[in-house]
Amino acid sequence: MTKREFLKLCGILGLSFPLQSVLSQSDKSEASFSGEVIIIGAGAAGLSAGYLLAQRGIKFRILEASSNFGGRLKRTLEFADFPIPLGAEWLHVGPEVFEEITNGAPVTVKTIGYNADDRYAVWENGALTFDELGDYDDRKFVNSSWFDFFEEYVVPTVAPYIHYHTEVKAIDYSAETVIVETATERFFAEKVLLTVPLKILQAGDISFTPALPQAKVKAIQDATVWGGIKVFLEFSKKFYPSFTEFVIEPESAGQVAYYDAAYGQETNKHILGLFAVGVPAEAYTSLTGDALRDYILEELDMIFAQQASPHYVKHLVQNWSQEPFIRGAYISDYEDWKRVRKLSESVADKLYFAGEAYTSGEDWGGVHAAAEAAREAVEELSG
Numbered sequence: 001m002t003k004r005e006f007l008k009l010c011g012i013l014g015l016s017f018p019l020q021s022v023l024s025q026s027d028k029s030e031a032s033f034s035g036e037v038i039i040i041g042a043g044a045a046g047l048s049a050g051y052l053l054a055q056r057g058i059k060f061r062i063l064e065a066s067s068n069f070g071g072r073l074k075r076t077l078e079f080a081d082f083p084i085p086l087g088a089e090w091l092h093v094g095p096e097v098f099e100e101i102t103n104g105a106p107v108t109v110k111t112i113g114y115n116a117d118d119r120y121a122v123w124e125n126g127a128l129t130f131d132e133l134g135d136y137d138d139r140k141f142v143n144s145s146w147f148d149f150f151e152e153y154v155v156p157t158v159a160p161y162i163h164y165h166t167e168v169k170a171i172d173y174s175a176e177t178v179i180v181e182t183a184t185e186r187f188f189a190e191k192v193l194l195t196v197p198l199k200i201l202q203a204g205d206i207s208f209t210p211a212l213p214q215a216k217v218k219a220i221q222d223a224t225v226w227g228g229i230k231v232f233l234e235f236s237k238k239f240y241p242s243f244t245e246f247v248i249e250p251e252s253a254g255q256v257a258y259y260d261a262a263y264g265q266e267t268n269k270h271i272l273g274l275f276a277v278g279v280p281a282e283a284y285t286s287l288t289g290d291a292l293r294d295y296i297l298e299e300l301d302m303i304f305a306q307q308a309s310p311h312y313v314k315h316l317v318q319n320w321s322q323e324p325f326i327r328g329a330y331i332s333d334y335e336d337w338k339r340v341r342k343l344s345e346s347v348a349d350k351l352y353f354a355g356e357a358y359t360s361g362e363d364w365g366g367v368h369a370a371a372e373a374a375r376e377a378v379e380e381l382s383g
């Protein structure tokens with residue numbers, strides 16, 4: 001069953017998303033494990049795991065290859081008068097997830113849902129058809145973002161333990177103490193939690209001694225990680241609906257949509273977002289600079305009766321396929337849940353995996369799923 005089928009089934013059966021039920025399980029704050037943990041990666045999963053380990057009094061450090069925390073939560077305050085989320089943008093579950101991530105610590109973050117009568121368009125075979133959005137559960141942050149939430153509520157607890165510019169290249173778990181190596185340093189711990197993007201493991205950027213079990217290696221190599229890109233364009237006039245989705249055949253190849261990125265924000269700016277993942281994203285990820293801008297404006301002029309180019313002000317590109325320590329968007333929505341579960345399985349009681357691609361198989365791909373996987377890994381490793 002794919003993620004989409006699973007979530008659809010939950011809807012049909014009137015069940016809530018699995019996350020809520022799992023996250024509300026009791027928190028074991030008394031840990032039996034008393035060693036040290038190395039977390040690799042300071043994205044949603046790594047930060048969440050550090051936060052929970054700190055609460056349990058377990059020693060940890062986070063090794064992060066880049067110069068900042070957040071990974072695919074990245075956002076910018078430079079483009080508009082509200083935060084522009086360059087990766088994760090929507091809240092795919094209810095706002096109660098915030099306090100589930102903070103383990104009950106109070107959170108004030110404003111989000112907004114969509115209206116059933118918001119305009120929604122479909123672009124298919126050169127024609128645009130309009131409809132109403134109808135039931136749509138995703139929410140947008142208002143003058144905030146997933147990054148801002150983590151920065152305010154999670155990072156203060158873990159910031160002293162993050163080592164930046166620390167790209168892990170090798171892990172030796174053959175002895176009782178695990179050795180984690182970068183090009184210049186060695187770190188030692190009893191347990192290691194990997195939260196690096198799956199593309200990093202697929203590329204073999206981290207070597208393992210001994211090699212990972214064959215079934216794990218197969219799951220890593222067989223999983224599909226979508227490439228992806230987001231582009232934000234400012235226009236002097238709003239000529240587009242809340243969403244314009246492209247019909248993609250087959251559906252499992254990926255997704256392309258233009259959307260009103262300023263929806264619900266306290267702003268007068270007209271910012272249109274392009275979200276593209278999977279095979280159809282390659283039309284955009286293969287271009288750069290003026291060529292990419294011109295391609296998008298031409299496409300928008302075609303869809304919206306020549307209204308884009310005359311009102312274009314500026315644009316901003318985030319190509320996730322080219323980020324050196326990310327290399328893609330996220331694991332396919334259509335991945336097999338059993339493979340996702342296999343990806344999350346621990347190895348030899350020393351290596352643990354958590355992140356958007358390493359979950360229990362009930363949900364994946366999103367920030368909430370990465371945070372939930374981190375909680376499960378922390379529960380497992382701390383005994």
Ligand SMILES: Cc1cc2nc3c(=O)[nH]c(=O)nc-3n(C[C@H](O)[C@H](O)[C@H](O)COP(=O)(O)OP(=O)(O)OC[C@H]3O[C@@H](n4cnc5c(N)ncnc54)[C@H](O)[C@@H]3O)c2cc1C
Nearest residue numbers: 041043044045065071072088089090168325355356366367
């Ligand atoms: C275009 C796009 C749109 C998205 N939209 C949404 C959305 O609307 N809602 C939603 O919930 N989710 C969305 N997501 C998915 C969401 O961003 C991810 O699920 C989540 O941020 C992943 O968190 P993570 O901790 O698993 O991985 P990451 O955020 O990738 O963190 C992994 C970290 O590991 C670091 N790293 C890599 N290699 C090494 C190494 N060798 N050594 C040390 N560190 C290393 C990386 O630098 C990174 O900081 C979107 C993603 C993309 C790309």
